[in-house]
Amino acid sequence: MPPERAQPWGNSSHEAVLALIVLGEVVVFSLLGTNFLSLGNAAEVLRAATPVGLLALALTPVIVSGGIDLSVGSLLGFSAVVLGELWRDGGVPLGTAVPLTLALGAAAGALNALLVARLRMPALIVTLGTFSLFRGLAEGLTAGVENYTGFPAGFLRLGQGYLLGAIPTQALVLVAAAALYGVLLHASVAGRALYAIGFSPEGARHAGLPVGRRLALVYVLSGVMAALAGLVYVAYLGQAKADAGTGYELTAITAVVLGGTSIFGGRGTIHGTLLGVAALAVLHNGLRLADLPTEMAGVLTGLLLVAAILARRWLAGERTTT
Amino acid sequence: MLAALAVLAPSFHQGGNWRDILVGNAPLLLSATGMTLVVLTRHIDISIGSQFAICGVVAGLLAKAGLPMAAVAFGTVGAGLAMGGVNALLVAFLGLPSIVATLATMVALREGLRWATQGAWVENLPAGFQWFGAGQAAGRWLIVAVALAVFTAMAWALTHLRAGRAVYATGSDAEAARLLGVPARATTALVFVVLGGLNALAALLSAVQFIDVQAGAGLGLELKVIAAVVVGGTAITGGRGTALGTLLGVALLGTLGPALTFLGSHAYWERALQGAIILAAVATDALSGRGGSSRPVDVSPESARAA
Numbered sequence: 001m002p003p004e005r006a007q008p009w010g011n012s013s014h015e016a017v018l019a020l021i022v023l024g025e026v027v028v029f030s031l032l033g034t035n036f037l038s039l040g041n042a043a044e045v046l047r048a049a050t051p052v053g054l055l056a057l058a059l060t061p062v063i064v065s066g067g068i069d070l071s072v073g074s075l076l077g078f079s080a081v082v083l084g085e086l087w088r089d090g091g092v093p094l095g096t097a098v099p100l101t102l103a104l105g106a107a108a109g110a111l112n113a114l115l116v117a118r119l120r121m122p123a124l125i126v127t128l129g130t131f132s133l134f135r136g137l138a139e140g141l142t143a144g145v146e147n148y149t150g151f152p153a154g155f156l157r158l159g160q161g162y163l164l165g166a167i168p169t170q171a172l173v174l175v176a177a178a179a180l181y182g183v184l185l186h187a188s189v190a191g192r193a194l195y196a197i198g199f200s201p202e203g204a205r206h207a208g209l210p211v212g213r214r215l216a217l218v219y220v221l222s223g224v225m226a227a228l229a230g231l232v233y234v235a236y237l238g239q240a241k242a243d244a245g246t247g248y249e250l251t252a253i254t255a256v257v258l259g260g261t262s263i264f265g266g267r268g269t270i271h272g273t274l275l276g277v278a279a280l281a282v283l284h285n286g287l288r289l290a291d292l293p294t295e296m297a298g299v300l301t302g303l304l305l306v307a308a309i310l311a312r313r314w315l316a317g318e319r320t321t322t
Numbered sequence: 323m324l325a326a327l328a329v330l331a332p333s334f335h336q337g338g339n340w341r342d343i344l345v346g347n348a349p350l351l352l353s354a355t356g357m358t359l360v361v362l363t364r365h366i367d368i369s370i371g372s373q374f375a376i377c378g379v380v381a382g383l384l385a386k387a388g389l390p391m392a393a394v395a396f397g398t399v400g401a402g403l404a405m406g407g408v409n410a411l412l413v414a415f416l417g418l419p420s421i422v423a424t425l426a427t428m429v430a431l432r433e434g435l436r437w438a439t440q441g442a443w444v445e446n447l448p449a450g451f452q453w454f455g456a457g458q459a460a461g462r463w464l465i466v467a468v469a470l471a472v473f474t475a476m477a478w479a480l481t482h483l484r485a486g487r488a489v490y491a492t493g494s495d496a497e498a499a500r501l502l503g504v505p506a507r508a509t510t511a512l513v514f515v516v517l518g519g520l521n522a523l524a525a526l527l528s529a530v531q532f533i534d535v536q537a538g539a540g541l542g543l544e545l546k547v548i549a550a551v552v553v554g555g556t557a558i559t560g561g562r563g564t565a566l567g568t569l570l571g572v573a574l575l576g577t578l579g580p581a582l583t584f585l586g587s588h589a590y591w592e593r594a595l596q597g598a599i600i601l602a603a604v605a606t607d608a609l610s611g612r613g614g615s616s617r618p619v620d621v622s623p624e625s626a627r628a629a
Contacts, residue, residue, distance in 0.1 A: 070545075115601065115604075119608055120608070121605065121608045122559065124366075125552055125600065125604050126601065128552070129597045129600035129601035129604065130601070132593050132596045133597025133598055134597070135593055135594075135597075136591065136595065136596065136597055137594045139591070140590055140591040140594050250368075254426075257425075264419065295434070295437035296433075297433065298434070298436075299429075299433050299434050301426075301429050302426040302430025303430065305425065306412065310416065
């Protein structure tokens, strides 16, 4: 066993570096941009970051357990479309359509769980399949063109409203989800099991851990979070289309890995993920306000990702065989 | 699974427009052949969609600059080899996990291209560019012939050349391969570079089919290509799979859209069906005793870590 495994929760030096990066971004963009350092803009960053943030939270325990879920972006789109379909075409009141959409997310997550946890198929391939399947169902249902709009104001408040005058509504959703996942991963028996499974599934099995059930839990939760992200997304933009959330899975994975979670499993934290999400969200927002080409964000993200992993390895003396 | 393909295949072939299907899928076949090599070594490359877009634009710009087609082809494939080389450097020599390294290059290359072109298409291409200047009828067959020739060469090399067998050895167990004297690291680097080159050729064969080069080409190509490879029976855990299987995978996924149209259904269900086919293919593989493997296949969740 490599010695650094003794403390899978903490690689505080990595998170300190990441926090410095976020801070550096804030300083640079305050100097470059107009209106960057304002309460209104902070709210705007939070709003824009929430859907990807929810997906990144959901992906953290999945990746910690040694798996991956590529289907979350597609499921976001599928959920958005189903919500629109139920409400507008099905005449279902939103009070019922919202829970139904979350249930759909749970069912979709359960499909991933069945194939990965029960049939023990590789998560990468299973979720690549459901990535196509969910997006395809969204496209099929809407014939590729349908766009659901005109949602009632009460629902849109979830994505556009303020609490106490300054806090965006969906920030509350993000904080609640972060708290839930923080407890799951860092303060529960199930969370410890996830680290053990990610580090060595065979070892975890021999140690008597319920590997299948623990894995099933994170994939079902991931489905629910994707549906929730879909609801927030629709409420934020006021429309539901089949292409909602395209590519979000990769942004979310980027945030998770940037946040210090090992793509091989066994290591990662929720606060690291939140820092990763913040680093990406501030970068996008700052570049736009500073009138710099937003494409720089993609290039910088790529560089940051490679640098973060190399830096972590250098800091921890970690070695990964190819 | 191969039997299932054979049963399914005839329904796609009746009344379908064979020629258009062949021409349309020739680029996909090339990218998928390269991806087969990478997956066989237990790695993955999700940056090929971005590489595809860049190579298409490079081809268009070189042609517009008045270079002869041969030089255009050289330049395009060179660009692909170089981008494959970057991935090779990150994965084989810096030891980054391939899914993360190519995620980084995917985002960086796509956004870099958008930055450089501002999303503008390459238009007003010279007459000699479309269909290689050979006219539509001959150009079509030229595309299919090039793709099939390269595919055949790669399939032969994979089973008959030392380098080809090194790919299987590296993917089965990189450490054991290294101890046996197989240059596992160089092999890993090689497959990424080869994929870059094949993918560039695919971009060229695709670009010459249209009057403009789209800057947004190849979006989502990586997942379609990986799907074709996996449906073709290549294990994501490395070391097991064939080029022929990938050909069948491309044939199945590539004919799905046209087949749906011919069966009177709507093409926008294509993606959902593609997903269902991928799931069915792996499920069949997982349930049927993990299909004729020469080594114990690991399909536990930890296997996904290898990818």
